[in-house]
Amino acid sequence: MVLVPLEFAHSRVHWGEWVMLLVMVFSIGMGVTAGYHRLFSHRAYQASWPVRFVLLCLAAASFQNSVLQWSSSHRIHHRHVDQDDDPYNATRGFWYAHWIWVMEAGATPIQGVADLEKDPLLRWQHRNHFLIGAVVSLIPAVVGLIQHNLVGYLIIAVLLRIVVTHHTTFFINSAAHFFGTRPYTDANSARDNAFLAPFTYGEGYHNYHHMWQWDYRNGVKWWQFDPTKWLIFTMAVVGLARGLRRVPDAAIRRARFAMEEKTLLAKLARSSRRAEALDQRIMAARASLDQALARVQEQAEAWEARKTEWKAQKREAWKARKAEWKAGMAQHRSEVRVALAEWKAARMEARKAVAYA
Numbered sequence: 001m002v003l004v005p006l007e008f009a010h011s012r013v014h015w016g017e018w019v020m021l022l023v024m025v026f027s028i029g030m031g032v033t034a035g036y037h038r039l040f041s042h043r044a045y046q047a048s049w050p051v052r053f054v055l056l057c058l059a060a061a062s063f064q065n066s067v068l069q070w071s072s073s074h075r076i077h078h079r080h081v082d083q084d085d086d087p088y089n090a091t092r093g094f095w096y097a098h099w100i101w102v103m104e105a106g107a108t109p110i111q112g113v114a115d116l117e118k119d120p121l122l123r124w125q126h127r128n129h130f131l132i133g134a135v136v137s138l139i140p141a142v143v144g145l146i147q148h149n150l151v152g153y154l155i156i157a158v159l160l161r162i163v164v165t166h167h168t169t170f171f172i173n174s175a176a177h178f179f180g181t182r183p184y185t186d187a188n189s190a191r192d193n194a195f196l197a198p199f200t201y202g203e204g205y206h207n208y209h210h211m212w213q214w215d216y217r218n219g220v221k222w223w224q225f226d227p228t229k230w231l232i233f234t235m236a237v238v239g240l241a242r243g244l245r246r247v248p249d250a251a252i253r254r255a256r257f258a259m260e261e262k263t264l265l266a267k268l269a270r271s272s273r274r275a276e277a278l279d280q281r282i283m284a285a286r287a288s289l290d291q292a293l294a295r296v297q298e299q300a301e302a303w304e305a306r307k308t309e310w311k312a313q314k315r316e317a318w319k320a321r322k323a324e325w326k327a328g329m330a331q332h333r334s335e336v337r338v339a340l341a342e343w344k345a346a347r348m349e350a351r352k353a354v355a356y357a
């Protein structure tokens, strides 16, 4: 870090080294999020071997250990989040979750990654990750040599890059467990934080991620900044990735409404305008909305599970099945609209009661 201001003092600013820094930070960061995290740790999609190879090489340059070690720790983090066994336990404080755990971690035994150990490419990366990481990290030095600016590129696009990469990834373990909202679950400390998303390649939507870790998206809404999700989607469009896993929309909405109900009831309980009848209205409205959404979810899941079987039937039978399914879905959706209107009215009444308490 001392070298960065020295580089400033001794030479004028060369844009090339800063552009290179950004390119390296972004590609290596995406190697960790699209590769180590979503592809290997959570199996949120499948990728062809050239994609796996590139992601493994890029992620090695993050110097966060091999894919097997990383995925092993990360799966433990999800299984034991906020507990003693969680390698980056946020309840031990911000700096512990951000950085200190790395120094304490040492060589923790690799466990729970038998599925990954079967892939020869991953075993190769495990054996050689440091060498691979060094080769990838030194790419800017080659550019620097060509540009007759080796020292500048080494300081900015190699050394500073390693520091930046470390901190952006560590933010997910620290800040994303401390600052932000919990729209889907309050069973753990993970938060959704739009401000963190650009610095973490889309992993700022961490509350969603802890709820449904196997979804290839973290920012689930189309407008939420999640370049990792866009990369995976684009790879699927051009045939480099497949089997992208998504949580049905109805399931996401059910979780969100359940959290809204919980928050409202807690606020009402603290307010002087609390009335038993209002509590009852809120609970009844949310329960019927949940049931209506559950029927939509069931219908959507039935389609996913049986569409191949239905498509294999004769044309007439397939058409009839499809029409029947569509009619069922339309019916369930109209039930959702009715239940949603009552939920919104009940929610408004409760919000007013809290506001004027």
Ligand SMILES: [Zn+2]
Binding pocket: 077, 172, 173, 177, 190, 206, 210
């Ligand atoms: Zn987490």
Ligand SMILES: [Zn+2]
Binding pocket: 037, 041, 042, 074, 078, 209, 213
């Ligand atoms: Zn995860």
